[in-house]
Amino acid sequence: MSESSFRDGWADLMGSEHITKEKVLDHYAQNAENYDEHLRQIQSTGPTRIAEKLAQQVPLEERSHFDILDVAAGTGRVGEALVEKQFGTIDALDPSQPLLAKLEAKGIYRRVFCTFLGNGHNAPVEDGAYDGVVISGGFSKEHLPIEVLDEIIRILKPGGFFVNGMTASYIKFPELLGLEPKMDQLEQAKKWVKISREVQSGSTIHAAGLYHVYKKL
Numbered sequence: 781m782s783e784s785s786f787r788d789g790w791a792d793l794m795g796s797e798h799i800t801k802e803k804v805l806d807h808y809a810q811n812a813e814n815y816d817e818h819l820r821q822i823q824s825t826g827p828t829r830i831a832e833k834l835a836q837q838v839p840l841e842e843r844s845h846f847d848i849l850d851v852a853a854g855t856g857r858v859g860e861a862l863v864e865k866q867f868g869t870i871d872a873l874d875p876s877q878p879l880l881a882k883l884e885a886k887g888i889y890r891r892v893f894c895t896f897l898g899n900g901h902n903a904p905v906e907d908g909a910y911d912g913v914v915i916s917g918g919f920s921k922e923h924l925p926i927e928v929l930d931e932i933i934r935i936l937k938p939g940g941f942f943v944n945g946m947t948a949s950y951i952k953f954p955e956l957l958g959l960e961p962k963m964d965q966l967e968q969a970k971k972w973v974k975i976s977r978e979v980q981s982g983s984t985i986h987a988a989g990l991y992h993v994y995k996k997l
């Protein structure tokens with residue numbers, strides 16, 4: 781499949797009123813083989829920026845034993861970027877087995893959880909299991925619901941960091957309008973504190989990225 785037909789397929793999915801979780805998973809299964817190559821062609825920088833933002837918060841000497849969960853990990857592009865920054869213990873969570881097969885072949889991740897998060901699905905880990913939680917591209921239509929922020933608070937250690945990167949325009953999807961208000965509510969409830977919120981151009985050749993960094997209290 782060419783880059784443009786991959787992109788058109790994604791645009792059709794995001795523009796459809798009839799999008800379902802099954803159609804989302806089917807899109808990923810159909811494109812798993814060439815997923816990384818498509819993202820390379822559109823010069824996707826989200827995973828690298830997420831790894832840089834986490835690295836800004838964590839001294840080099842602490843990174844090898846800093847436990848991270850990559851939520852909506854897909855083929856593991858964030859793991860590759862985290863390893864570049866010398867992070868060493870990274871787990872993955874994603875419902876798409878075809879994408880996770882690509883991720884596992886990279887040999888970067890410690891544990892891999894093939895499951896949805898949200899809508900009644902929790903991460904199969906104890907409270908405070910992770911020093912860091914990262915999400916790249918997980919907030920979009922029929923992907924992660926905004927309630928997963930509560931679960932992220934649960935699985936982060938006090939003092940741990942959450943880094944989210946997403947396509948900036950998706951914040952206007954009706955189901956994501958509550959995402960930043962929910963982040964603010966959690967800050968008002970003293971669950972975490974905002975480190976940064978940035979919109980950066982060039983997340984791909986087509987789109988700007990929106991990045992959030994929070995520190996759990």
Ligand SMILES: C[S@@+](CC[C@H](N)C(=O)[O-])C[C@H]1O[C@@H](n2cnc3c(N)ncnc32)[C@H](O)[C@@H]1O
Nearest residue numbers: 852853854857874875876896897916917923924
């Ligand atoms: C745009 S891809 C991003 C993949 C990877 N993080 C990256 O940056 O290349 C979105 C991912 O979200 C996953 N996903 C969708 N719904 C999810 C859910 N409810 N819980 C966890 N992952 C989900 C998909 O399977 C897919 O791998």
